[in-house]
Amino acid sequence: MRIKWVECAALSVMAALSVMTGGGSWFLALALGVTLLKCLLIPTYHSTDFEVHRNWLAITHSLPISQWYYEATSEWTLDYPPFFAWFEYALSHVAKYFDQEMLNVHNLNYSSSRTLLFQRFSVIFTDALFVYAVHECCKCVDGKKACKELTEKPKFILSVLLLWNFGLLIVDHIHFQYNGFLFGLMLLSIARLFQKRHMEGAFLFAVLLHFKHIYLYVAPAYGIYLLRSYCFTANKPEPAASSLFPTLPFQEGPLSCILGSKLLGCVQCFGQSALRHRLLSVGKAGDASIFLILSTTGHYSLFPLLFTAPELPIKILLMLLFTIYSISSLKTLFRKEKPLFNWMETFYLLGLGPLEVFCEFVFPFTSWKLKYPFIPLLLTSVYCAVGITYAWFKLYVSVFTDPPVGKTKKQ
Amino acid sequence: MEKWYLMTAVVLLGLTVRWTVSLNSYSGAGKPPMFGDYEAQRHWQEITFNLPIKQWYFNSSDNNLQYWGLDYPPLTAYHSLLCAYVAQFINPDWIALHSSRGYESQAHKLFMRATVLIADLLIYIPAVVLHCCCLKEISTKKKIANALCILLYPGLILIDYGHFQYNSVSLGLALWGVLGVSCDWDLLGSLAFCLAVNYKQMELYHSLPFFCFLLGKCFKKGLKGKGFVLFVKLAGTVVASFTLCWLPFFTERAQALQVLRRLFPVDRGLFEDKVANIWCSVSVFLKIKDILPHHVQIIVSFCLTLLSLLPACVKLTLQPSPKGFRFTLVSCALSFFLFSFQVHEKSILLVSLPVCLVLSEIPFMSTWFLLVSTFSMLPLLLKDDLLMPSVVTTMAFFIACATSFSIFEKTSEEELRLKSFSVSVRKHLPRFTFLPRIIQHLFIISVITMVLLTLMTVTLDPPQKLPDLFSVLISTELTSANPPLLLRKTGPELTSVPIFLYFICGTPTTAWCAKRCHVRTQDSNWQTPGRQSRTYT
Numbered sequence: 001m002r003i004k005w006v007e008c009a010a011l012s013v014m015a016a017l018s019v020m021t022g023g024g025s026w027f028l029a030l031a032l033g034v035t036l037l038k039c040l041l042i043p044t045y046h047s048t049d050f051e052v053h054r055n056w057l058a059i060t061h062s063l064p065i066s067q068w069y070y071e072a073t074s075e076w077t078l079d080y081p082p083f084f085a086w087f088e089y090a091l092s093h094v095a096k097y098f099d100q101e102m103l104n105v106h107n108l109n110y111s112s113s114r115t116l117l118f119q120r121f122s123v124i125f126t127d128a129l130f131v132y133a134v135h136e137c138c139k140c141v142d143g144k145k146a147c148k149e150l151t152e153k154p155k156f157i158l159s160v161l162l163l164w165n166f167g168l169l170i171v172d173h174i175h176f177q178y179n180g181f182l183f184g185l186m187l188l189s190i191a192r193l194f195q196k197r198h199m200e201g202a203f204l205f206a207v208l209l210h211f212k213h214i215y216l217y218v219a220p221a222y223g224i225y226l227l228r229s230y231c232f233t234a235n236k237p238e239p240a241a242s243s244l245f246p247t248l249p250f251q252e253g254p255l256s257c258i259l260g261s262k263l264l265g266c267v268q269c270f271g272q273s274a275l276r277h278r279l280l281s282v283g284k285a286g287d288a289s290i291f292l293i294l295s296t297t298g299h300y301s302l303f304p305l306l307f308t309a310p311e312l313p314i315k316i317l318l319m320l321l322f323t324i325y326s327i328s329s330l331k332t333l334f335r336k337e338k339p340l341f342n343w344m345e346t347f348y349l350l351g352l353g354p355l356e357v358f359c360e361f362v363f364p365f366t367s368w369k370l371k372y373p374f375i376p377l378l379l380t381s382v383y384c385a386v387g388i389t390y391a392w393f394k395l396y397v398s399v400f401t402d403p404p405v406g407k408t409k410k411q
Numbered sequence: 412m413e414k415w416y417l418m419t420a421v422v423l424l425g426l427t428v429r430w431t432v433s434l435n436s437y438s439g440a441g442k443p444p445m446f447g448d449y450e451a452q453r454h455w456q457e458i459t460f461n462l463p464i465k466q467w468y469f470n471s472s473d474n475n476l477q478y479w480g481l482d483y484p485p486l487t488a489y490h491s492l493l494c495a496y497v498a499q500f501i502n503p504d505w506i507a508l509h510s511s512r513g514y515e516s517q518a519h520k521l522f523m524r525a526t527v528l529i530a531d532l533l534i535y536i537p538a539v540v541l542h543c544c545c546l547k548e549i550s551t552k553k554k555i556a557n558a559l560c561i562l563l564y565p566g567l568i569l570i571d572y573g574h575f576q577y578n579s580v581s582l583g584l585a586l587w588g589v590l591g592v593s594c595d596w597d598l599l600g601s602l603a604f605c606l607a608v609n610y611k612q613m614e615l616y617h618s619l620p621f622f623c624f625l626l627g628k629c630f631k632k633g634l635k636g637k638g639f640v641l642f643v644k645l646a647g648t649v650v651a652s653f654t655l656c657w658l659p660f661f662t663e664r665a666q667a668l669q670v671l672r673r674l675f676p677v678d679r680g681l682f683e684d685k686v687a688n689i690w691c692s693v694s695v696f697l698k699i700k701d702i703l704p705h706h707v708q709i710i711v712s713f714c715l716t717l718l719s720l721l722p723a724c725v726k727l728t729l730q731p732s733p734k735g736f737r738f739t740l741v742s743c744a745l746s747f748f749l750f751s752f753q754v755h756e757k758s759i760l761l762v763s764l765p766v767c768l769v770l771s772e773i774p775f776m777s778t779w780f781l782l783v784s785t786f787s788m789l790p791l792l793l794k795d796d797l798l799m800p801s802v803v804t805t806m807a808f809f810i811a812c813a814t815s816f817s818i819f820e821k822t823s824e825e826e827l828r829l830k831s832f833s834v835s836v837r838k839h840l841p842r843f844t845f846l847p848r849i850i851q852h853l854f855i856i857s858v859i860t861m862v863l864l865t866l867m868t869v870t871l872d873p874p875q876k877l878p879d880l881f882s883v884l885i886s887t888e889l890t891s892a893n894p895p896l897l898l899r900k901t902g903p904e905l906t907s908v909p910i911f912l913y914f915i916c917g918t919p920t921t922a923w924c925a926k927r928c929h930v931r932t933q934d935s936n937w938q939t940p941g942r943q944s945r946t947y948t
Contacts, residue, residue: 037431040431043435151552325420
């Protein structure tokens with residue numbers, strides 16, 4: 001009975017929100033729509049990360065703080081910074097109403113239906129921060145031309161690309177992770193930087209680092225950007241400062257730097273790193289092209305994460321949906337400028353199709369499957385690495401060769 | 412079309428929703444000995460693959476008709492045979508005669524779900540896309556929004572991909588038929604519709620509008636000239652398609668008769684289980700099944716059905732138009748659903764398809780009806796453990812319609828198409844200007860009632876004296892919501908006034924009466940062997 005009450009409560013909240021969309025707010029409709037899709041993904045496959053987070057709920061709930069980073073009953077020890085531990089602690093106080101058993105440290109691989117429901121709902125609800133952050137980011141994006149057509153407005157395209165991001169849906173709501181609200185924090189801090197609220201942006205980023213230390217990858221970019229645009233601004237040039245930062249293109253804004261450093265550091269998070277580039281993508285055609293190569297390749301590189309048969313149609317359909325929409329909408333947005341891709345890039349992206357067909361549908365029926373089972377993984381990794389490295393080079397070239405943009409807000 | 416990518420995105424989204432719903436449970440999962448519709452479909456693959464055609468519809472030691480005997484026309488059987496060939500290639504255990512009874516596995520479930528998706532992708536979805544692209548006088552954006560709403564209609568998704576059926580095949584073929592005759596490809600359209608009828612006999616609900624529309628076209632072209640030629644060609648097409656489908660069963664008279672007996676089991680009574688039509692709702696107060704003898708029930712049902720659909724059909728014959736055709740489809744299907752014999756809850760899909768086709772013309776009413784139609788199948792869906800997908804897809808559909816059509820802003824008399832009705836009433840009652848407001852309030856009451864009933868059904872147990880209380884209330888909810896649609900479709904005020912009165916009184920009093928009258932709605936006829944969870948459509 002309890003599980004039904006919880007389901008009903010959660011769905012009633014969403015029902016109330018959906019009635020509000022009758023008022024015609026497209027942003028709310030997009031946000032609710034993707035939330036409903038996330039609910040439909042609840043019964044899909046989940047990885048060991050599910051057990052990781054269940055274990056952390058158990059550790060933070062059952063043990064004193066002094067034991068949190070020593071507890072090793074399960075192999076999945078707590079290896080995120082303290083704020084995340086506090087986050088799990090807070091969640092555990094809700095979890096106890098779903099299923100007390102999941103909070104037992106010794107219940108390894110415990111995954112009752114109530115546990116599953118709680119975990120999935122916790123990811124879906126914490127995504128609210130991500131939705132808010134996207135809303136704030138959209139405010140920073142001005143349409144240069146007045147567009148009557150909603151689907152051609154940069155705000156609309158950006159909202160879809162962010163809210164309906166394939167990588168987030170696959171990694172958070174199938175594989176199981178909590179990247180949504182973390183990216184929300186990051187997007188919010190970037191939005192604050194765009195809005196010249198540097199202290200808030202810096203604070204939010206500091207908070208983010210204490211949730212997940214992998215964001216250290218972008219810390220240099222943040223640090224240098226803040227130094228340059230807040231501490232040593234162009235209006236009051238300090239001789240020492242200007243000699244320290246003579247040629248770095250930080251007028252471009254925080255995003256290029258963040259993306260560059262992210263790419264340098266992060267080999268696995270390609271699909272996720274494309275997120276930051278979305279904000280740039282609706283500003284300039286050249287950036288849009290880089291973004292599309294990066295995101296398409298990055299998303300495809302996530303395919304090996306979902307290797308189960310029932311999820312195969314989902315990952316292909318969602319990938320096609322996102323890719324076709326992102327390429328076509330950005331092409332429409334920049335139709336008056338040069339084409340987004342040259343022939344080489346077009347061939348490369350189209351090559352993803354045959355690659356997928358080979359890895360998923362042809363290879364399993366060949367004799368190599370038993371002897372060399374790693375071949376699909378190898379091919380996927382190498383093919384995607386080519387695209388991502390190319391996108392990185394192209395980004396750096398564009399950052400160094402494009403004229404600096406005066407006002408970052410216009411981007 | 413421009414913005415083709417948006418239409419592609421809509422189709423991909425529709426497919427994604429379908430597949431994610433299919434990850435959930437199906438009818439009769441893990442419930443021996445009878446299981447459910449999923450097992451029925453698997454069993455038909457077994458029968459059609461292993462036995463010769465002559466034995467498909469007959470009772471024998473190899474084919475026990477009490478255990479999910481074939482009761483759809485031959486095209487379903489051929490489709491099952493096709494799926495069986497694929498099943499045989501992948502894993503013969505899935506369709507081995509006798510030993511595969513009750514076979515359940517993750518791989519088999521994937522296969523069965525995939526067959527539904529492929530059939531949908533090949534037949535129903537292209538028809539929907541083409542219908543939306545052919546809509547006149549609306550912008551590309553509205554066409555795409557229309558496609559999104561139709562593809563997100565929860566009822567069909569939940570029944571086909573949740574409960575497990577192949578309604579998308581018959582409805583898709585019927586939709587091709589509608590497209591064909593609307594675009595003046597009459598022969599192709601009637602061929603498609605004949606195939607639909609030969610896939611599921613319930614498509615006969617749509618047959619009268621097709622007949623009247625095509626007859627009207629023949630009259631218009633002149634019965635002595637082109638009209639007569641068209642009539643002959645159409646008759647020839649119908650005869651040819653039926654002959655082709657039934658050819659293996661024409662070898663012996665007994666064969667054809669047996670198939671007909673399986674398709675139309677008139678012995679099963681006025682209604683079965685809880686269905687949202689007039690008979691089930693009225694039986695809460697008046698036990699018609701006990702009062703009227705069987706043959707009288709058939710006659711009464713026939714007369715009322717005919718009475719309610721005649722005006723619209725006559726009008727369509729005299730003034731054939733694609734728009735009138737679509738509205739008449741709604742009207743006739745609804746008449747059959749409300750008044751006909753042996754109607755099952757899934758038959759509401761036959762009404763929902765035409766309503767989807769008029770979604771762009773009266774968005775408010777259509778959305779309301781489609782929401783309630785999904786809700787009316789809730790008892791069935793709950794039995795299949797599909798609460799979460801039901802609620803989620805219903806909300807998604809509501810959001811899509813509300814955002815695409817701004818339904819709450821389009822509730823004037825003109826937009827609700829109730830102007831002629833209101834004008835004629837105002838001749839007698841000059842102050843009758845409040846109809847739109849009534850309808851808006853009724854919509855809100857209806858939604859609140861649906862939400863409350865869902866919560867109650869899921870969290871509470873019904874009182875012991877009234878074990879079917881919630882199912883009956885749900886059925887009544889749908890019946891009460893139907894009349895506004897009938898109001899404009901039937902045309903003459905003669906038939907609409909009593910229905911309107913029923914509508915006004917229906918919702919609040921039924922709930923009160925059900926409790927007061929201590930009525931048990933169980934019926935011994937419903938426990939016939941082989942029919943427990945097997946609903947007809």
